[in-house]
Amino acid sequence: METRNLSAFLRVAELGSFTAAANELGYSQGSITVQIQQLEDELGTKLFDRMGKLTTLTSDGQAFIPYARSALQAIQEAENFAQDPHEMRGVLRFSSSSSLATNVLPGIIADFNREYPHIQIIMRLSDYMEEMTSRMKQNEVDIVCHLDTRNFFTDAITFYEKKEPVVAVANKDYPLIGKKRVKLRDLLYEPLLVTERAIGHTNYLEKVINDMGEVLQPTIEVSSSVALREILINSNRSASIMPYLVVKEAVEAGKLVLLDVDDLDIPMWSQFVYHKNKWVSPIMKAFIDFVS
Amino acid sequence: METRNLSAFLRVAELGSFTAAANELGYSQGSITVQIQQLEDELGTKLFDRMGKLTTLTSDGQAFIPYARSALQAIQEAENFAQDPHEMRGVLRFSSSSSLATNVLPGIIADFNREYPHIQIIMRLSDYMEEMTSRMKQNEVDIVCHLDTRNFFTDAITFYEKKEPVVAVANKDYPLIGKKRVKLRDLLYEPLLVTERAIGHTNYLEKVINDMGEVLQPTIEVSSSVALREILINSNRSASIMPYLVVKEAVEAGKLVLLDVDDLDIPMWSQFVYHKNKWVSPIMKAFIDFVS
DNA sequence: CCAGGTTACGTTTTTCGTAAGCATA
DNA sequence: TATGCTTACGAAAAACGTAACCTGG
Numbered sequence: 001m002e003t004r005n006l007s008a009f010l011r012v013a014e015l016g017s018f019t020a021a022a023n024e025l026g027y028s029q030g031s032i033t034v035q036i037q038q039l040e041d042e043l044g045t046k047l048f049d050r051m052g053k054l055t056t057l058t059s060d061g062q063a064f065i066p067y068a069r070s071a072l073q074a075i076q077e078a079e080n081f082a083q084d085p086h087e088m089r090g091v092l093r094f095s096s097s098s099s100l101a102t103n104v105l106p107g108i109i110a111d112f113n114r115e116y117p118h119i120q121i122i123m124r125l126s127d128y129m130e131e132m133t134s135r136m137k138q139n140e141v142d143i144v145c146h147l148d149t150r151n152f153f154t155d156a157i158t159f160y161e162k163k164e165p166v167v168a169v170a171n172k173d174y175p176l177i178g179k180k181r182v183k184l185r186d187l188l189y190e191p192l193l194v195t196e197r198a199i200g201h202t203n204y205l206e207k208v209i210n211d212m213g214e215v216l217q218p219t220i221e222v223s224s225s226v227a228l229r230e231i232l233i234n235s236n237r238s239a240s241i242m243p244y245l246v247v248k249e250a251v252e253a254g255k256l257v258l259l260d261v262d263d264l265d266i267p268m269w270s271q272f273v274y275h276k277n278k279w280v281s282p283i284m285k286a287f288i289d290f291v292s
Numbered sequence: 293m294e295t296r297n298l299s300a301f302l303r304v305a306e307l308g309s310f311t312a313a314a315n316e317l318g319y320s321q322g323s324i325t326v327q328i329q330q331l332e333d334e335l336g337t338k339l340f341d342r343m344g345k346l347t348t349l350t351s352d353g354q355a356f357i358p359y360a361r362s363a364l365q366a367i368q369e370a371e372n373f374a375q376d377p378h379e380m381r382g383v384l385r386f387s388s389s390s391s392l393a394t395n396v397l398p399g400i401i402a403d404f405n406r407e408y409p410h411i412q413i414i415m416r417l418s419d420y421m422e423e424m425t426s427r428m429k430q431n432e433v434d435i436v437c438h439l440d441t442r443n444f445f446t447d448a449i450t451f452y453e454k455k456e457p458v459v460a461v462a463n464k465d466y467p468l469i470g471k472k473r474v475k476l477r478d479l480l481y482e483p484l485l486v487t488e489r490a491i492g493h494t495n496y497l498e499k500v501i502n503d504m505g506e507v508l509q510p511t512i513e514v515s516s517s518v519a520l521r522e523i524l525i526n527s528n529r530s531a532s533i534m535p536y537l538v539v540k541e542a543v544e545a546g547k548l549v550l551l552d553v554d555d556l557d558i559p560m561w562s563q564f565v566y567h568k569n570k571w572v573s574p575i576m577k578a579f580i581d582f583v584s
Numbered sequence: 585c586c587a588g589g590t591t592a593c594g595t596t597t598t599t600c601g602t603a604a605g606c607a608t609a
Numbered sequence: 610t611a612t613g614c615t616t617a618c619g620a621a622a623a624a625c626g627t628a629a630c631c632t633g634g
Binding site: 062 | 293294295298334335336337338341342343344346348350351352354355356359360362363365366367369370371373374381382383384429430431434567569570571573574575
């Protein structure tokens, strides 16, 4: 059963005439005859009595009107679903490292939500790159936010990136506090807390240290830098190397202290990406434009 | 927007695969691609993300599912409307002479209604043949019940007919009561009440009388035989000629008396007919079978 | 190399308009 | 005779299958 037959039926029923319906719908007279016949054959019943010049609905035809109407209306609603005042309604799914999720994204998302209140945000935290990669490739998330070297993902398009300084930071009783031009190497002989080595800046840090002919042997190794920050605050005489954005507040509150390490250069970038084969929906586009 | 595209869309959404949907629906792989593309073009949005081997719904695709479902369901209900357990639901429209409507049809319709309680009966009374003819030709009624000579309507098919005797009947103080072999001519010199001459049996009666070289000059002329019967009962020394079925009860109750007129032969038939070009709906067929 | 979606192209099916046919007012 | 529905037939359009193509795992 096709929509065109239903439209034809309703017009004929309204106008009481095949000819008039044909004119209104832009068909020839004969086409309407055929369309009504098709419908009658499909339904196995007669919809109109053709009595000479008089065309009237049969009892079944009368009864069929509401069915035809509701079917056509449902079709029409389906056709208009994308056009109607959407006001950007839908879902936007993120996978983010915990550092960005707790320190950068909250502000952005709050602002975005204020502008697009009907876009639901789903945020999955993960500090494991494999998990984020997998979610992106499985299309379980729309956008991945991570902090790493540039162009980390090969199958991704980056639509936002910002260099994030990686700093050496210590709690208040750390020995090297206040000392100028500390060398990275010096930190290795004091207690050092780092995140898991699979995580971007620590991974890079380890390579730098190895290139120096040294070995990274941290006292404590934690997966999340947010968790690590809390540990650091509560530990004794310890330092860590991590993105500034994670410790910014703690430093400003005086809970942690920055160290002046002059050979520390870890080029970490916060990056928002999506899979290169993914269709950029209007919702995604709204977010992309929003952060640009 | 055609139903086939909607079915394809829902299958692909369910199975997460163009190929699998093609197999289930009996299409080739390429056809599904085209169908989804058509739908996406019509809607102006992307319904699926094709990421290598992975096919997943976009946000719009997810949102479209309920629209597709409800449209398809409405279509399906429309397709099944004639097949579903109808239990003979609908309307049957009658036009009947008042004589049949008050004396014959009530019993038939009561029985019919007991068997088909969901068929609504609409009964229009008329004693004017032109009105009944017009209603039949305008398809304002399905069935015409009338009492007249056989084959009165040229454009009608008769599915039930029964000869109805036309009798001479009088009130209790009529002079000729009890007399054997009264001649029709004798009645003309006593008060005679008849229906309008346009009505079947009176029309025929007038011709018979004219053929006898006499003239019909009735005392009273009423359009409805039912009304005439009541007048007759309440009049003095009067007779009438009318179908027996109209006066049967009154005679049996002793309110009126039959006269023994031996040259009275008016061949009236009660007939149920419908227009020859009218489609015989299941409902009409039920009634036709019922009275046969 | 395989699996899965896309594209191009020829075949088949469906739809449509034209015009003749038929019945009715 | 004029109007309105039906029917037949050829043209146009749409849908479909095949198969080559491209891409990602």
